[in-house]
Amino acid sequence: MKKTLLSFSLACFVIAGFNAQILNKIKNAKVDKDKVDAAAGVVKSFTVTDAEVADAAARSVKWMDENNPVCTTDDKDKQKKAYADRLEKIFGPYKNYDGLNLNYKVYYVTDVNAFACPDGSIRVFSSLMDLMTDDEILGVIGHEIGHVKLEHSKKAYKQALLAEGASKFAGSTGTVAELLDSDIGGLAVELTGAQFSQAQESAADDYSYEFFVANGKDPQALADAFKKLAGDSGGNESFMSKMLSSHPDSAKRAKKIEERIKKDAKKK
Numbered sequence: 001m002k003k004t005l006l007s008f009s010l011a012c013f014v015i016a017g018f019n020a021q022i023l024n025k026i027k028n029a030k031v032d033k034d035k036v037d038a039a040a041g042v043v044k045s046f047t048v049t050d051a052e053v054a055d056a057a058a059r060s061v062k063w064m065d066e067n068n069p070v071c072t073t074d075d076k077d078k079q080k081k082a083y084a085d086r087l088e089k090i091f092g093p094y095k096n097y098d099g100l101n102l103n104y105k106v107y108y109v110t111d112v113n114a115f116a117c118p119d120g121s122i123r124v125f126s127s128l129m130d131l132m133t134d135d136e137i138l139g140v141i142g143h144e145i146g147h148v149k150l151e152h153s154k155k156a157y158k159q160a161l162l163a164e165g166a167s168k169f170a171g172s173t174g175t176v177a178e179l180l181d182s183d184i185g186g187l188a189v190e191l192t193g194a195q196f197s198q199a200q201e202s203a204a205d206d207y208s209y210e211f212f213v214a215n216g217k218d219p220q221a222l223a224d225a226f227k228k229l230a231g232d233s234g235g236n237e238s239f240m241s242k243m244l245s246s247h248p249d250s251a252k253r254a255k256k257i258e259e260r261i262k263k264d265a266k267k268k
Helices: 020-028 033-042 050-066 078-094 127-133 134-149 152-168 176-182 185-192 198-214 220-231 240-244 248-267
Strands: 105-109 114-116 119-124
Touching: 033 198, 050 119, 050 152, 050 176, 050 185, 078 105, 078 114, 078 119, 105 127, 114 134, 119 127, 119 134, 127 134, 134 152, 134 198, 134 220, 152 176, 152 185, 152 198, 176 185, 198 220, 198 248, 220 248
Parallel strands: 105 119
Antiparallel strands: 114 119
16 A cells, blocks of 8 residues: 655655645745744854765665655565556666766655655655656656756755754754754655755756757657646646645646747747
8 A cells, every 4th residue: 555755845846745734734834933043143154065965865865765665676566566667667768867877766655746866866756657657757757857967956955954954053063964863854854855946946847858859759748747737637627736736837837848849849
């Protein structure tokens, strides 16, 4: 039986399809004034290097892999094996794409999502795979590769670590290693859930589009993936469109991609 992911990732292709109670908590969350004040006072004394971001990414994804059900190509469960085999077929040819060293796994969970870490770890959720065709999944993967290549994930991790460190070590000194040692589980959730800006999401969409074109794929699949996330795959409002009210721009992103397809077709 599929489980709900042990973390919720906002820094992803789409907000995960959690139950209404959790979504309400996200919508109603308020900025922690104490944390903001602490960050303002400590940011100069607490620093985060690229090497520390890499370490945080490796430790975070290790914790996530150990605390969520992972599908493998040698899994005794035929259904879980099928997910792993399918992702291998889709993602395998691109694991060293654009000079990156990418690794990938499927989480056997009910949430509809995918996320990327700055170390090149990309995780795709089985329920997202249920929703999409192979090429649509590849569009999601291209988007996540974009977040890694364009260093969006790296910047998001650094910002999240600075905020957490400033809060934890307010009025004292501390290191990223101490921060990770104190609560790796909580930080794994925080780091894999760090949010991207709209500009970064748009740039990752553009990267995925160019990824498709460079590899002889039809970028319409990327637009179709967004349409499904917007609940526009069958003319009726879907479960996803109801759950993703906090992420209403999927239809607009699909339209933007289709407009680019038309524009590029005219150039040819």
